[in-house]
Amino acid sequence: MNEDKTQKQPINDLSILQREIAKLRKSEIEQKETIETLKRSEEFFRSIIQHASDIIIVVNKTGEITYVSPSIEYLLGYKPEMLIGRSAYDYIAKVDIPRAIYDFGRAVLTNNIVISNSFGVKHSDGSIRILEGVGKSLFDNPAVKGFVMNVHDITERRRTEKELTSYRKHLEDLVYERTYELANINTQLRVQLSERKQAEEALRESEERYRGIIENVLDVYYRTDKDGKIIMISPSGLTLLGYDSNAELTGKSISAALYFDPHEREKILSILQEKGSVKDFEATLKHKDGTPIPVTTSSRYYYDDRGNILGVEGIFHDITERKKIELVLKNSEEKYRNLVNNINQGIFVAQDNMLKFVNPQSIEIFDQTEHDLTTKPFIEFIHPDDRSMVLDRHIRRLRGEIFPTKYEFRIITAGGNTRWVEIDSVMTQWGGKQAALGFVSDITDRKRVEAALRESEEKFRNLAEKSIVGIYLIQDGVFKYVNSKQAEICEYRIEEMIDKIMVKDAVFPEDWPLVEKNMKQRISGEQAFVQYAFRVFTKNRKVKYTEVYSSRITYQGKPAIIGAMLDITERKKMEEALLESEEKYRILLEESSDPIFSFTPEGEYKYVNRAFADGVGKPVEDIIGKRIWDVFSREEADKRFASLSEVFRTGEEKTIEVRVPRTDGDRYYVTTITPIKDKMGVVVSAICSSKDITRRKQAEEALKESEALIKSYLENAPDGIYHNDLQGKFLYGNHKSEEIIGYSREEMIGRTFQELNILPGQSLKKTMKMLQDSREGKSTGPDEIELIGKDGRRIPIEINTSVVQHKDKKIVLGFVRDITERKKLEEQLHRAEKMEALGTLAGGVAHDLNNVLGVLVGYSELILRKTTESSSLRKYAENIIQSSLKGSAIIQDLLTLARRGVNVSEVVNLNKLVADYLEAPELEKLKTYHPGVKICTELEDGLFNIKGSPIHLSKTIMNLVSNAAEAISGEGSVTIKTENRYVDQPICGYDKMPAGDYTILIVSDTGSGISSGDIGKIFEPFYTKKVMGKSGTGLGLAVVWGTVKDHEGYIDVKSEEGKGSSFSLYFPATREVSAKVDKRVIPVSYTGKGESILVVDDRKEQRELAINMLNSLGYKVESADNGEKAVEYIKNKKADLIVLDMIMDPGIDGLETYKRVLEISPGQKAIIVSGFSETDRVQKAQEIGAGEFVRKPYVLAKIGQAIRKELDRK
Missing domain, CATH: 3.40.50.2300 (Response regulator)
Structure with a gap:
């Protein structure tokens, strides 16, 4: 059995070697094809640039021309070689040089910025031509290293526009002059009959003069009789409408002959009958050949000597070009609207805690209606646990703070489901105010995957320890983890390697440069995954051959490398033996990694290689012998067969681009179809070779998306930008500058800030100092000053300036930011910090006084318990108790101020507290001090209850009424009013109040009122305008403020000097009913x-x-x-x-x-x-x-x- 495995091992290794050689061959072919493609691409783009009608020019950071296209010679008369190395400013008209310097400065400072403008440029014959173009900063592009501009000549268009404007004004002046003179002539005829002939002669001369003018103006002058028949039309009208002479039109109905839609003429006559004249009415005339011509017309009646209407006369102005521009603008707007509405990502605009705009994808992500999203505070849609974080980031962003814009949080859908979203936002302007432009994506599925990955980590650890390959984790050049197999390969124990062995010490010295390079590429993220072989040094200094598969991960917040290692020492020995017989396997180099296949004329596959089979996701044997329709869909197959049929018909090679649908994502190929002919020249089959261009396609799509995103960013400028000369005269201002100050740039340019009167006293002094620093070549800022807007508003701004010098001229560049909202937030923060500090002090004092008063009250009670009713000590003890209780009331005020003395859990009815106060001895005492003051009440029936502290609320009522009475000198009235109110939108008073049900307490008086200088300080502790020693401690309104805050309420103060004041206290209403039972304790x-x-x-x-x-x-x-x-x-x-x-x-x-x-x-x-x-x-x-x-x-x-x-x- 072991011998059989030993014999099979070389065969398996041979197969592995064959696949590796095939990969090398594929890489070599792809490299050659890439070089060839780049050459063809270079020739293609060079040909486009060489023959383009527009001028393409590149300048470096010093303004020198480094490249210019041949079209420069046709447009400006210069040969390209005459301009290379020369400064671009040498050819710009002197009046436009400052603008050119400014735009070029922006391009140098900001890479990839796109700038469009028009400038006067010197022609070689000395004339000035107007060029318009678009440029992009590509200084960081190593192939360009410059500012690239594409420009074209608009001189004739500018000249035509100027002449048209001049002729139109001139004609209007002539018509007015003619009307005025005719009126004078009529008067002279009535008064001096003896001079009639002389006047008639003057009239004829005048008419001849005007006839000559009318015959040469560009706008169309016409006249009809009272029946609408054409009497005459100017030559420009004949040219516009395609007629040769007046004879073709004279006597014809103007409605039928000239109007594309006769109803428009009826509308004009209706307006004439109502108003006597028509100005700039849009209508459509028709050319002699029937073509519509858009125009505007200004017309009026003309009369005889007795005031009878003789007919209608007027002017037609051709607006064909304007209509074309309007159409282009409309199409552009529609294009961007479609982009926003159909983009795969949610887009929204947030301002004032509301969503001002949402696209359809945002509605789908939030699973809310558009109405709910745009009418409710956006915080309502955020998961309760994430609301404070999201709101904090939103507020900090509006303040202009810099921090990462991309973060994740949870939202709640209309159905109550939780979704994870990722948001990326930038600042923008919406309705003239600062807002956040956000891009939101649903990442719920990603979060689920991350959770699954965490679960799989434990599985990985178990698998790693039982793996037959070495597994390691490297960070900072040290082994942070190795499994038992890895330790075995290196001949160490696991504990000897982890956190002790440097990677360098375990690598064969000659291979360390390779390993170090690959590790750096992993850590830097240059390559996500790598596979390579090297030699290791074991603990016993043996050399082993290994192969690793490694990738970059983040471990404990830092980059690290995780990998698997195979001991291939034995395999290396086999490979070395196999290399000696390389000739046997030369045939392996003939295999191609690109898909290759052949067809019959009927569309049947005769041959396919493995690369083709892998591309379509089917085995080779399932494709050969099948027709194209058996492999692809009907639509795809028909397209391919059409191209194939053309090759069979023409006998000529053809290259096409095809798409291969796959379950793991479509793939794209460039396929070359080559005909195979027999001896007679007849095409009998076709062989095809394909190149995978999927990545290129994906890159093209990504580039389009990137360009669209960059364009949307560039269309929003967050700060005002302007420049002026050293005398303070404005030379330029951007759109944001107009928004901030309220003046249009036409109103600003050419005038100084003194002439505009936009700076109050202190700001004017500071600005003059900044201007003096600019004259000395110094940059200034950031500085804070105030501007006076066109509407009279005081606008706090932050301003930075710098100086740019060109030859002997200095220009001041300024950047301004409206910090109105920031100032408001700073004021609120200052007020809160001051109240907190005073509250802390008051709390400490109250604590100490309580201890002192506690002894007085306690021992006084003990004295009362031990004395008889007739004892003289009893009266002293009672007086001590009463005085101590008054002191305790002051302490209670201090605790209220410290916000540490209120329990607001009791259900309270304000009407009951007001009624109790009206019967209290404190009110009777107040009336004796102010006999001329009348106390009135308007208490609403069915008043909502609130949750609070009756003691503190009663004190609040007493303080408000006392302050109101003391504000009245002599006779007057104090009104205590209660009411229920549902606030359906936020109200801004002394502080901001959200929507909801409120119980309102209003105390108003007819006293002296509060000055605008004092109203911002009235709630500060110890602040009082009363005479020292006559009343109060200065804590009254501070206690009111503290009590309202402890009850989560809001205050709105309105006051007018000489008329009185009104304090409105809003408390959140509750539907709970008081369950308090009064029990006496014996x-x-x-x-x-x-x-x-x-x-x-x-x-x-x-x-x-x-x-x-x-x-x-x-x-x-x-x-x-x-x-x-x-x-x-x-x-x-x-x-x-x-x-x-x-x-x-x-x-x-x-x-x-x-x-x-x-x-x-x-x-x-x-x-x-x-x-x-x-x-x-x-x-x-x-x-x-x-x-x-x-x-x-x-x-x-x-x-x-x-x-x-x-x-x-x-």
């Missing part, structure tokens, strides 16, 4: 029964107060001044309940203390106390078993009730 219900209590607090005065209060309620009380001591206490003793302070410094806080206590005493009861309101850590403590939360200062009833409730809980 002291006996929360007294103790001798239970043991452990008080844990870092403040000594707080511990002592709690001990005294709880002792008075009948509890046994112990204390600890930090969390660590509390834990030690529980280890040694038992406590029925722990009173646990949440914030303790230093040491562990209340949550960590409770966690450690539960490890010692599971189920330990506790209540939480703090100077702040509930936090996340309080809630976490409650989740693991803690009872109620009690906010300091300690009030006997509150803490007693909380302890009793927790102790009684089962």
